[in-house]
Amino acid sequence: MARPLIQMALDSLDFNQTVALADQVAPYVDIFEIGTPCIKYNGINLVKELRQRFPDKLLLVDLKTMDAGEYEAGAFYAEGADIVTVLGVSGLATIAGVIKAAKKHGAETQIDLINVDDKAYIAKESVKLGAQIVGIHTGLDAQAAGQTPFSDLNDIARLGLNVRISVAGGIKQATVQQVVEAGANIIVVGAAIYGAPSPAEAAREIRELVDAAAV
Ligand SMILES: O=C(CO)[C@H](O)[C@H](O)COP(=O)(O)O
Structure with a gap:
């Protein structure tokens, strides 16, 4: 199995705290x-800051x-985003617009299926439009x-679509193995890391668990 990626959700409003947590x-x-x-509060300057500090990370x-x-x-x-999210509920025209912008910059688009009623339909149509990731x-x-x-x-993994699958929503140490085995390619973790007494230690644990589950 290809090594799943871990995505750290930086959900603080504070610019400096966000950069410190990323470090x-x-x-x-x-x-x-x-x-x-975080992006609504801090805007494009935070993209510039993280892009400059972490040239080797996906953003x-x-x-x-x-x-x-x-x-x-x-x-x-x-400004260097590798992936931008668009809502599945926005409709196919808006999704196509984000994909067009991504292609112009050699980047990728994630379709967030949050609150979508027919997730299979939007996932399939998004793949036809050229999306690389469904969330x-x-x-x-x-x-x-x-x-x-x-x-x-x-349900979405069972469709076997030609797309990477990201999963988010309270993922923590106890559920990492389950989502890797279910077929997630990108594991998003927010509170389980930033809410831990030592975020670095929590991130290290999750890295180990993801890598072990993917063997
Ligand atoms: O996109 C988000 C909320 O809309 C969060 O960043 C995502 O849910 C990950 O955070 P957590 O692991 O705390 O659920």
Whole structure:
């Protein structure tokens, strides 16, 4: 099995705290995600800062774009984002716009299936449009209501689409093996790392668990 990537969700609003957390966990993760609240609060300057500090990491900007796909995403690809997210609920025209912007910059697009009713349909259409990643995502509010991403992950993985699958939504040490075995290619972790007494130690544990599960 190809080694799944670990994506660190940087969900703080504070610019300096975000950079400091990225520094701590950098040895153990593959992708830095600038989370949606974080990018809204800090804007493009944080993309520039992380791009400059971490030239060898993949940088995902979690725009969760809902409209004006090409226009909105283009600016972030231009500053070095490797991946930008667009909402599956936005519709195929917006998804196509973000994919067009990504292609212009040799980058990738992730379709976030959060709150999509027919996830299989949007995933299939997104692949036809050229998306490289679909995201199974139980958001923070849905997590608080007791939901998890596991059943949706199994359903989308079973389709066998030619696309990488990202999974997000409360993933922690106890559930890493399950999502790797279900077929996730990108494991997104936020609170289980940034909420730990030692984020670096938590990230190291998750790295070990992901690598062990992928053997
Ligand atoms: O995109 C997000 C919320 O919309 C989060 O970044 C994502 O859910 C990962 O964080 P956690 O592991 O804490 O769920």
